Amino acid sequence: MGDSHAATFAEGLRQTFKSVGEYTSSLCPPFINAVRPDRPNCKAANDSAFAHIKRVQPDSIILSANWWPYALFYSDTEISDYLTSTIDYLNAISPHSKIYLFGGLPLWLPNLSDQILRSNIPFVSGGKVLNTNLARIRKNDAIVKAVAERKGASFISSIEHLCDANDQCIALIKGKDGHIEPYVYDAAHLTPTASFDLIQRFRAAGQL
Numbered sequence: 001m002g003d004s005h006a007a008t009f010a011e012g013l014r015q016t017f018k019s020v021g022e023y024t025s026s027l028c029p030p031f032i033n034a035v036r037p038d039r040p041n042c043k044a045a046n047d048s049a050f051a052h053i054k055r056v057q058p059d060s061i062i063l064s065a066n067w068w069p070y071a072l073f074y075s076d077t078e079i080s081d082y083l084t085s086t087i088d089y090l091n092a093i094s095p096h097s098k099i100y101l102f103g104g105l106p107l108w109l110p111n112l113s114d115q116i117l118r119s120n121i122p123f124v125s126g127g128k129v130l131n132t133n134l135a136r137i138r139k140n141d142a143i144v145k146a147v148a149e150r151k152g153a154s155f156i157s158s159i160e161h162l163c164d165a166n167d168q169c170i171a172l173i174k175g176k177d178g179h180i181e182p183y184v185y186d187a188a189h190l191t192p193t194a195s196f197d198l199i200q201r202f203r204a205a206g207q208l
Helices: 010-016 042-056 068-072 076-093 112-119 134-151 158-162 192-204
Strands: 060-063 098-102 128-130 154-156 168-170 172-174 180-182
Touching: 010 192, 042 076, 060 076, 068 076, 068 134, 076 098, 076 134, 098 134, 112 128, 112 180, 134 154, 134 158, 158 168, 158 192, 172 192
Parallel strands: 060 098, 098 154
Antiparallel strands: 128 168, 172 180
């Protein structure tokens, strides 16, 4: 559940688990009762997701988003409060569901392909490029992680799996056809191959 960054995990989840429901809407954070005047359909999309969760009672619920842009609309306290209220509501309507919060993905501006060409790295799977935007991702991840810890949910950091201590992040991966491809197809959305790869990294670490 979440925005298009939540949707980017769907392919990897579907390849890993038997039954996966996707309830996502572009630029809509997974917040209960949050209203964005510029995205008037977000509340209705989220309400539909909550209704489905209440009906299905899933084993697990994943809340995911590109968290940092929402700081333009909400304060840190508001983001924390919205997430807290959302988890409380999910616990009330689906009390046996395990809740996961995914941290933000590395952000590549203007896009990863441009950064790969500028860095002139060897075109091999696992090749890394310096990412200069991780500070803002870590700041918002810290807010999300704090809520998860306070409410008994599980937080999983994407950047901890993709980036090293020097902020070098995985930029290339071998696709299904054997060709090397960017890990994301724009600034932050995972390719299907990368989506599966990252979910397997979470699984290998015993986090999912």
